[in-house]
Amino acid sequence: MSVGRFVPYVLKQVTRHRGRSALTVAGVAIAMFLFTAVQAMNRGVTVATQERAGETTLVVYRADRYCPATSELPQDYQSRIERIEGVVSAIPVKVVVSNCRTSLDVVTFRGVPKEAFLAERGGAMELVAGSAEDWKRRTDAALVGETLATRRGLRPGMTFDAAGITAYVAGVIRSDNPQDQNVAYTALEFVQLAGRDRLGIVTQFNVTVEDPSMLESVAAEIDGTFKTAQEPTATFTEKSFIGRIADDIIELVGFARWLGIGCLAAVLALVANAIVLSVQSRIGEHAVLQTLGYSSRLVALLIVGEGLVLSLAGGVLGALAAYVVARLGSFALAVEGVSIPIEASLGVIATGLVVCGTIGVLGGLVPAWQASRREIAACFRAA
Amino acid sequence: MALIECRGLTREYKKGDNIIRPLDGLDLDVERGEFVALMGPSGSGKTTLLNLVAGIDSPTRGELTVDGVALGSLSRNKLAAWRAQHVGYVFQLYNLVPVLTAYENVELPLLLHALSRRERHGRVMTALQRVGIADRHDHYPRQLSGGQEQRVAIARAVVTDPTILVGDEPTGDLDASAAEAVMALLGELHDDLGKTIIMVTHDPKTAACAERTLHLEKGRLVREAGAMEGAAV
Structure with missing residues (x-):
């Protein structure tokens, strides 16, 4: 039995609970916008300061x-x-x-x-x-x-x-x-x-x-x-020169990584909360599915699927918004003539989406497991 | 050999320190193609028996065999697969999925079967036509009356051509005329397709549609009657 045939069911559950889904997707999108922006700054620091093999440039500065x-x-x-x-x-x-x-x-x-x-x-x-x-x-x-x-x-x-x-x-x-x-x-x-x-x-x-x-x-x-x-002079490799001049920015960006991790935690909590509420309000519906012959594993998979779709939808929106803003704005953090670009590359977006997908699955796992372990008859009594 | 055989069927629940026993050593045979009504006061074990027969609950003791399969021996997943193949369930409150149309609700059980989209479409439309609601196939449950919702639920229950059809007070939430129409429909399914139907009801008039009425009290079978007799109770 192909799992693919249940994808429309999952999509309908997401798209036809418009209010709930829109709010969850918006929350995920905002968090992913921030996460992608922080990642873009991190990427800029890496590009600007990481030594690469084959580099042959020195900067001679006044000591x-x-x-x-x-x-x-x-x-x-x-x-x-x-x-x-x-x-x-x-x-x-x-x-x-x-x-x-x-x-x-x-x-x-x-x-x-x-x-x-x-x-x-x-x-x-x-x-x-x-x-x-x-x-x-x-x-x-x-x-x-x-x-x-x-x-x-x-x-x-x-x-x-x-x-x-x-x-x-x-x-x-x-x-x-x-x-x-x-x-x-x-x-x-x-x-x-x-x-x-x-x-x-x-x-x-x-x-x-x-x-x-x-x-x-x-x-x-x-x-x-x-x-x-x-x-007198002080001579550095080009990248370490940048690291020396822009160390304040690099420290701030390093701190911003914690904000990025905070964004991910927010996404996880948001998706998990949305799925928990959704599962609680649909105890009877999941019992009906199991009565029709859906295995508890399949019901769990459908619930996780909803978490994944919500999370990815928000992730795509947030990451694309960050990408567009960074691209159109062409921002670069600059200090003392040294630039740290904000690099919203496709790689950064892909990372964001993978993280988002993983979080979507994680957020749905516990409620899915709980829903799949319930006794069907007990669900009807509770619903 | 009877289609459904219950021997010493017992179901117990633990509630705090108390043990509740809605079914207590019940023996029962239901033949293939029979239409059976279960009656009795609240807490007599009607719905528990129905749930055991439908494979959505498991007995604490005793044996339950449906079409030669001992349900108590099946794992959770195998029991789910068995339900998909052999059981159609009609609920008192219809239990349609609110965000799916009538068509999509009826299609739900077919997704578990190895059928192409076209085959599924054919079966769904046939089921909807049989219950007389094909013209409302794209309506959501909220856009249908109670009687229409129950027709969709019956279509969903029969679309897989199950071995047994169980109904837990299928007319309990309907007005008199809608209830009559639903019972006429179940009667047709029994007469035309030879479906084995087991139905819980509190209404003697509804029970009169069945061939046999079983009365339960405190988890035991206390009386059995034919159709006319059952209606007179």
Whole structure:
């Protein structure tokens, strides 16, 4: 006997008890929206901070400084860094942010030497709109990361103001690196001079080494080189640099995980409560099914099925709502020029739905077991 | 050999420190194709006997054999499968599933059988036509009168062509004319299809439709009468 033929019965039980089902689904959807949002932040932290095999980028920052406004290094460190064995290139970067505090809408300008930047990083980026030639030609031109462009509604040909800088959008870029997705790359001199007159001063150097195994030794060599200089350096792998700068955000997101777990507990309680109430109000109906020849196991399965359908319906709604909001909003938690994207990927949604389905089954198990163990004749007396 | 054989059939319940015995060593034979009415005061064991025969309750002692199957020896799951095959149950309060239409209610027991959707449709419509309510197949129970609901319940009980049809006061909640119509329908099922019917009733007029009336008191069979005799009680 195929269980599939009972699916319409389960669906009718859910859809024809509209009020009860709508309230349960709405509750599950809200909890799953929150859970998916928290998962999306967690995912963003992982993407932004987890080291991946094969990475060869170091960030050289001013020692004992934690924000771009105070990290000032002489640009001429570049040639000395490039002379260190194992270094492929060192790109000076001047970072200017519109807001030093943690925010969902920070505009980060990164001034870079255009030719060197394109030669080093161009291959890792995709120009999805606009023209690279335009960017090279115009002094005030910016290549804007896709997340920032979506959030601010920026398109090639537009100009925008942030942090006292007026820039022209030459193109929109897409990259696997979340830091690229949420910044505007401009000419180094343009950012250095834009109202600040800091020519020759940069925030950091992005250093590429020959081999991942050389990251530690090169970092030590760089910091050793400038140990006694007026502006000593602190060198990190790119991911650990992000982890260091954004540790407040990472801690908050870590705490938010508990909220996510709380959401799951709420879903479990909600579904279980809905099923318990439903089973209690339908004791007679389940006894009738058993009188007709439905086994206690099948009745239990039908009850669990209802929990599963309610839970999945709410889960799909909540997770999709979170996905749409995160996608349309293109949010990224940013601090001190470092971005933690809120990544509502399909994987996050799939995880949410699997969790929701499991909770739906768990929520229905106890009431289903109780209903299936009742004596039929006793149910009729009680109903 | 009788279709239903009860030997020393006893059912006991424990209620606190007391043991309640609604059936106490009952012996009874019901032949295939018989129409039997069970009468007696409240608590005499009528419904308990009906539930035992229908396989929704189990005897504490004694033997109960239906069509050669000793029901007491069947596991919970096997008993459910047996019910699906052999029993049609008509309740006093109809007990239709409120969120399902008349058609879907009648289809419910057929979902347990290896039938295609088309076969199920054919059987459901035949059953609904037999009880004269095919034109209301898409109505929900709340949209039907008591008599119509009971017709749907009877269609649900007979749609699997069960060996026995049991009714627990099937006219108990109906007005006189609806009760008469339902009894006429049960009579037709008995006469035309040769169904074995066992029915609990408090109403002598309803009992008169049966071929044999059994009177129970304190869990024992105290009197047995033919149709006319039963009606006169």
